[in-house]
Amino acid sequence: QVQLVESGGGLVQAGGSLRLSCAASGRASSTYAMAWFRQAPGKEREFVAGISYSGGSTYYADSVKGRFTISRDNAKNTVYLQMNSLKPEDTAVYYCAESAVRYGRVSSASRAYDYWGQGTQVTVSS
Numbered sequence: 793q794v795q796l797v798e799s800g801g802g803l804v805q806a807g808g809s810l811r812l813s814c815a816a817s818g819r820a821s822s823t824y825a826m827a828w829f830r831q832a833p834g835k836e837r838e839f840v841a842g843i844s845y846s847g848g849s850t851y852y853a854d855s856v857k858g859r860f861t862i863s864r865d866n867a868k869n870t871v872y873l874q875m876n877s878l879k880p881e882d883t884a885v886y887y888c889a890e891s892a893v894r895y896g897r898v899s900s901a902s903r904a905y906d907y908w909g910q911g912t913q914v915t916v917s918s
Contacts, residue, residue, distance in 0.1 A: 798814050801886060802915070812873040
């Protein structure tokens, strides 16, 4: 059974940085695209960033482009989200997700992912 465990969330002041990690287990995660989504109170879950199974391609939401960086270490079955220049509007629960299709492409649609972590809270104070 696939398990995704996020860590690294917390409280940070605007302009600060955080690094989220997502450790995967249960199948060959190195052959699946992975992504980060977030959900703020009262809002729908939204795509933040995605990375291909090889790590060679990355994709970002316009709202985080230039501030966030997604990466992966397939030897450790771990995906990271480096978040810099954080803003209060980045406050949300952040989820990592693993694609439903082996060797599939990154998608910004949540339905393309069949495994999700439990989420980690990121709070940015102004």
